[in-house]
Amino acid sequence: MPHILEFHGDPHQVLREVERVLIPDGQLIVTGFNPHSLWGLRRRLQSRRNEFPVSGNYISVQRLKDWLQLLSFEVDRGNFGCYAPPCNQEHWLKRWHFMEAAGDRWWSFAGGAYLLRAVKRVHGMRLIMPPWNRKKVPGKVLTAVTQKEFEQSGQ
Template sequence: MTFHNQQPIEVLLPHLKAWFDSDMGKELLAAEKVVVDRLVATLFGVHLAQFSVDSRVKLYKESPVTHCFSVIPSIELGLDEHNIVADNKDIPLAHESVDVVLLHHALDFTDSPHQVLREASRILRPGGHVVIVGFNPLSPWGLFRLFSRKKDQPPWNAHFISHRRLSDWLQLLHLTELRHITGYYSQAFEKATFRSRLSCIRNSIKRSPAHNGAFTVMLARKDIAGMTPLRSGWTLRRLINIPVAEPSTRGSLRKVRETR
């Protein structure tokens, strides 16, 4: 599967933030937070990393994890110490050092979503969990996106990766899918009056057994056979250095004899 080229994140970010500040964007974020809060409250560990496209969005406030931080794509004014500026495709974190990874639309707004997911799997310790939040192509929003004249603007320029595609990627990375949840069933109209008038359609879609909400949330666990989950290297105490005899060589033995 090929993905369309997107604008550089530095160019895209102001438009993306403006959309999240709109009424529809705020409603979507609120619905996402309700679902994610329920999931992260059950995930434990020492370190949680959220891959974000908007540094203002923090979806880990209900998490019991000791240390939570965000990985954001660009430097911004007013950033606190809980942010790391890095490319989501190349995270400067140690291998298997994080207990929980939260991807908030990080796969939707990148030229290489599979590489971003691979990085999330790399830094995730065995037994750790990943939570993926993204737009759902099998929803009224996905249908609206096909005929929208604003395909080059957020959120319609997102990738809208299907659940089936994500499931295949998870299996390749030894990630076992545990939950699949969708939410936010309002129609994709920017005006609140239009969305409220179509509340009957929203309720019928919500009662449908299919996963057709505007966003999807997937929870997966990193399972690797033959490996025992270890605590993160950041929390391990310094080991006591035990002197070990170095292996001798012919050259070293000859030098010792000459000195005698």
Template sequence: MARWRAQHSPEVLLPALRQWFRGPVGGTVLHEEQRLMHHALSDRSTPGRQLLNLSVIPERFNVDPQLCQRQLHLGGLGQYGYSQILDAVCDFDQLPLANESVDMVVLHHLLEFVENPHTVLREVERLIVPHGKLVICSINPWSPLALRGLLGRLKRSAMWQNHSLSINRINDWLSLLGFETADVSYGFHRLPISSPSFFMNHRPFSPSMPMGGVFVLSATKYRAPLTPAAEVRKRAKILRHPSMLGATRDIKHE
């Protein structure tokens, strides 16, 4: 079993995250992420009936309501103080929803800050309907923002005691779970420095350019239902090996 970096308790981690996203660097990151995720969800390849929005900062991150008919916010026990935003308080690896009941799931900086990201992905796969969409937003480990995180780890900053998850690793997990990656875009092609203001205010680069501080990955679930439909079973023909046709078995009674 994979061994992950130990996470701080929610009482320490979540306030640190919220404070960082309110600052000049975190605020710029969040603004660019909103734009990239809106684009990933607005291609209309998936019927936007019901969307599950999972974020470590639900009070700061929202999906445009025009992209779905209904949006659900679920969160862990550490977010209980923000229950007026959450539809249900639960653990991220035990979500209180039926199998294949949501069309789209958004994971906003969740995989980096949960105890076991692979377990959360398996739970999310259970909820998404076949041909449903999964959109993941995460810190790019090959970026100046990630280098800033290394310094934060040396200082034992709660914000930066997170998992470092590359796109290749996430793609491997998704492939095993029956997902196919459709697109990857990058944002925050900046140095994580708030002064002088030029570093936060210069024109954004193309989303297709790697090395951005964050990436947004969209994938589609292509796992077929395990039980075939009744009409398919009626039309199905069972082909037998020629050697089995007319084969008999002699049973001798002693």
């Protein structure tokens, strides 16, 4: 789901629908913009909120993990990226390039975008039936033997 939750009116409903249609042990991959990053700061400070990617409603990774846990998903992996501030000019991108290399090491939580992989977990149920319907294994059956038959058998 690439950036679906930020730009949909009801992200809870989207996740509930994904949980409904996904098979057990199915994987969900979510990408989104991090509100606790320089990109999120730009969104808060910018006066024009109608241009992409500022127009979305950013959801934090922690909140998304909580939502997924409520829907019986297990967050398997996650990663952040895009540590440099968002800018359009080439010389600014070159100037801020060092932040990409240092971002994973020094401020990994502050990446502009994130990617999460979650697995749908469904707990199985096994019925344990009472032993009423089990048939008993027949054992050795004792029969009456006459003295004459006993002597003939040689025992």
